[in-house]
Amino acid sequence: MLQFLARRILIAIPTVILISVFVFALQKLLPGDPVLAMAGEERDPEVIAYLREKYRLNDPVPVQYLTWIRGVLTGDLGMSLRTNQPVLVLIGQKLPVTIQLAVMAMIFALVIGIPAGILSAVKKGTVTDYAANVVALSGLSVPNFWLGIMLILLVSVRWQLLPASGYVPLSEDPVRSIETMLMPAFVLGTALAATLMRHTRSAMLGVLTSDYVRTARAKGLAERKVILKHALRNALTPIVTLTALLFGELIAGAVLTEQIFTIPGFGKLVVDAVFNRDYAVVQGIVLCTAVGFIVMNIIADALYFVLNPRLRKQ
Amino acid sequence: MSPKPPSHASTLLSVRDLTFRFRGQTQDVVEDVGFVLRRGETLCVVGESGCGKSVTALALMGLLPRNAVRIRSGTVEFRGERYPVNDFDRVARFRGGEMAMIFQEPMTSLNPAFRIGDQIAEAVERHRRCGRAEARARALEMLQRVHIPAAEQRLDEYPHQLSGGMRQRVMIAMALANEPSVLIADEPTTALDVTVQAQILDLMAELQADTGMGIILITHDLGVVAEIATDVAVMYAGHIAEYGSAADVFGDPQHPYTIGLMSSVPRLTGPRQRLTTVPGMVPTIGTMPSGCRFSSRCPFAAPVCAERPPLAEVGPGHRAACHFAPLDRTLELSA
Ligand SMILES: Nc1ncnc2c1ncn2[C@@H]1O[C@H](COP(=O)(O)OP(=O)(O)O)[C@@H](O)[C@H]1O
Ligand code: SF4
Ligand SMILES: [Mg+2]
Numbered sequence: 001m002l003q004f005l006a007r008r009i010l011i012a013i014p015t016v017i018l019i020s021v022f023v024f025a026l027q028k029l030l031p032g033d034p035v036l037a038m039a040g041e042e043r044d045p046e047v048i049a050y051l052r053e054k055y056r057l058n059d060p061v062p063v064q065y066l067t068w069i070r071g072v073l074t075g076d077l078g079m080s081l082r083t084n085q086p087v088l089v090l091i092g093q094k095l096p097v098t099i100q101l102a103v104m105a106m107i108f109a110l111v112i113g114i115p116a117g118i119l120s121a122v123k124k125g126t127v128t129d130y131a132a133n134v135v136a137l138s139g140l141s142v143p144n145f146w147l148g149i150m151l152i153l154l155v156s157v158r159w160q161l162l163p164a165s166g167y168v169p170l171s172e173d174p175v176r177s178i179e180t181m182l183m184p185a186f187v188l189g190t191a192l193a194a195t196l197m198r199h200t201r202s203a204m205l206g207v208l209t210s211d212y213v214r215t216a217r218a219k220g221l222a223e224r225k226v227i228l229k230h231a232l233r234n235a236l237t238p239i240v241t242l243t244a245l246l247f248g249e250l251i252a253g254a255v256l257t258e259q260i261f262t263i264p265g266f267g268k269l270v271v272d273a274v275f276n277r278d279y280a281v282v283q284g285i286v287l288c289t290a291v292g293f294i295v296m297n298i299i300a301d302a303l304y305f306v307l308n309p310r311l312r313k314q
Numbered sequence: 315m316s317p318k319p320p321s322h323a324s325t326l327l328s329v330r331d332l333t334f335r336f337r338g339q340t341q342d343v344v345e346d347v348g349f350v351l352r353r354g355e356t357l358c359v360v361g362e363s364g365c366g367k368s369v370t371a372l373a374l375m376g377l378l379p380r381n382a383v384r385i386r387s388g389t390v391e392f393r394g395e396r397y398p399v400n401d402f403d404r405v406a407r408f409r410g411g412e413m414a415m416i417f418q419e420p421m422t423s424l425n426p427a428f429r430i431g432d433q434i435a436e437a438v439e440r441h442r443r444c445g446r447a448e449a450r451a452r453a454l455e456m457l458q459r460v461h462i463p464a465a466e467q468r469l470d471e472y473p474h475q476l477s478g479g480m481r482q483r484v485m486i487a488m489a490l491a492n493e494p495s496v497l498i499a500d501e502p503t504t505a506l507d508v509t510v511q512a513q514i515l516d517l518m519a520e521l522q523a524d525t526g527m528g529i530i531l532i533t534h535d536l537g538v539v540a541e542i543a544t545d546v547a548v549m550y551a552g553h554i555a556e557y558g559s560a561a562d563v564f565g566d567p568q569h570p571y572t573i574g575l576m577s578s579v580p581r582l583t584g585p586r587q588r589l590t591t592v593p594g595m596v597p598t599i600g601t602m603p604s605g606c607r608f609s610s611r612c613p614f615a616a617p618v619c620a621e622r623p624p625l626a627e628v629g630p631g632h633r634a635a636c637h638f639a640p641l642d643r644t645l646e647l648s649a
Binding site for chain 1: 408409415417427436488
């Protein structure tokens with residue numbers, strides 16, 4: 001297993017390099033000049049020249065890349081062109097917010113998706129199964145922004161149960177923090193719940209007709225134990241892997257939800273940076289996200305190993 | 315049909331009139347099946363693939379998919395209780411305990427995610443209401459009993475670490491852990507190598523001699539039947555074509571299907587034969603002849619065969635479902 005992980009990490013390295021080159025190149029090809037955006041209304045040529053020099057924008061592009069990547073390797077992602085803060089600090093501030101959102105969304109997704117998947121597999125072909133599938137399909141097809149806005153209108157404006165926006169850090173006031181995140185996490189979690197439900201359902205269906213489930217029944221075990229122990233344990237292996245992968249996607253997908261609920265997270269950082277041509281920040285974020293994705297992928301593979309006795313011992 | 319008259323050994327299990335079909339089908343997959351199993355004896359159920367042997371066994375164990383099957387009739391007498399076959403809740407109470415089953419697929423019948431010791435112990439805990447440690451001790455005892463080498467070590471291994479033969483031994487250990495009085499073995503050796511097959515059958519015979527359990531052995535290996543059967547039920551297309559003691563069915567087969575099966579099998583010795591010797595195919599549910607189910611392949615088929623023959627007595631405790639049985643009398647008449 002260690003060998004396998006080592007191989008995965010070795011493959012990950014060129015992947016990250018490729019992504020970094022790609023991200024850097026794309027930035028250069030985009031229209032718009034960050035310096036013009038920074039220089040203000042007057043566009044004083046002297047200021048512009050000074051800024052270009054300061055951010056080494058006059059160097060040839062490959063040199064710019066190497067300068068940047070050297071910084072990255074030493075833990076320096078550069079400075080934000082706009083706020084003049086280190087990119088790493090910005091990311092460090094915003095990422096925990098988004099991770100909190102993603103974790104809460106994942107909890108919603110797991111708590112709804114997996115039991116619903118089990119139920120609809122066990123009750124295959126019944127009204128329960130159809131109902132679960134209709135709800136899941138709706139969960140997948142309803143756009144997040146619409147669901148978010150409807151929730152705000154209903155829960156916050158009409159019933160005044162939860163705040164529509166206004167983020168409170170977890171460390172400051174945990175209860176209030178979780179309260180403000182409930183709706184966005186739900187919105188973000190619904191689509192995932194639907195995905196998880198459908199995967200759980202099909203995994204369970206595959207397993208419920210297996211010979212070892214029949215053996216479990218032949219032992220005289222109660223049906224609940226047959227399903228929740230013998231069947232679920234095997235159906236869960238791909239689901240756990242999927243969850244790790246979805247978690248990476250969740251962080252990327254949080255952008256829109258954060259906008260709707262005005263949460264000052266990763267998403268807001270990305271949007272602001274892109275609109276302001278804040279190269280260093282965009283690059284830093286994309287690189288972080290890519291690395292995050294790859295790490296989640298490796299974790300997913302590792303989990304698959306851990307959960308599979310057949311692979312574990314070899 | 316009615317069960318055989320009681321003989322010397324005490325009856326463990328008797329089944330009558332078992333008839334059921336799968337939902338959405340217009341014909342029964344199993345019709346009027348009945349038999350008796352006595353203490354210490356082995357009833358072999360033989361017949362070509364698809365004739366309904368496995369589903370009959372699963373019906374007795376209450377393991378048929380509840381909402382996909384319609385049990386139309388069937389009564390079981392077991393442990394002094396008489397109950398309808400579709401009383402699945404009652405069966406659930408003693409399956410794995412008083413009545414246990416092993417399957418044709420040793421490679422996939424154990425849960426790949428759990429240690430084999432735990433899988434056996436689970437069956438013990440369920441029926442003995444005992445603690446973990448006791449169940450584990452019993453699991454170890456059973457692994458030793460089925461002659462698994464280094465049993466203590468094996469207890470903590472996963473199924474993939476064992477060969478097919480070893481896995482079937484584990485299945486037997488699990489099935490016998492609660493000392494069932496009836497063991498149903500559905501082609502327990504079909505998936506195994508020939509030498510391993512013999513070992514598994516010897517093991518079952520050994521354990522039967524120790525415990526006096528009754529075994530229902532489903533097989534299509536006539537050599538095996540000749541060796542170990544006390545009674546034989548020959549199934550064809552969902553019903554019993556012939557039923558009787560092994561001596562009667564082998565020594566004096568009365569149903570043309572049985573005769574076809576036997577004709578190429580050297581008696582009791584010689585290489586084992588598979589049931590592929592009767593020309594033609596088993597009719598499927600849709601193409602089932604309305605009269606005798608065997609008529610589409612029977613060399614003796616006559617106009618009278620358009621009517622379904624009853625499973626009639628041809629000798630003491632020996633029955634055959636053919637209009638022309640008993641054959642010797644028929645031959646005498648025509649001579
Ligand atoms: N769950 C099921 N649904 C529908 N048909 C089934 C099901 N299980 C078995 N059958 C059918 O029942 C018949 C008897 O099968 P089976 O008992 O497995 O035969 P065998 O004698 O080879 O053990 C076959 O035609 C099979 O296709
Ligand atoms: S009843 Fe007729 S068709 Fe059926 S087995 Fe006897 S002879 Fe053959
Ligand atoms: Mg079968």
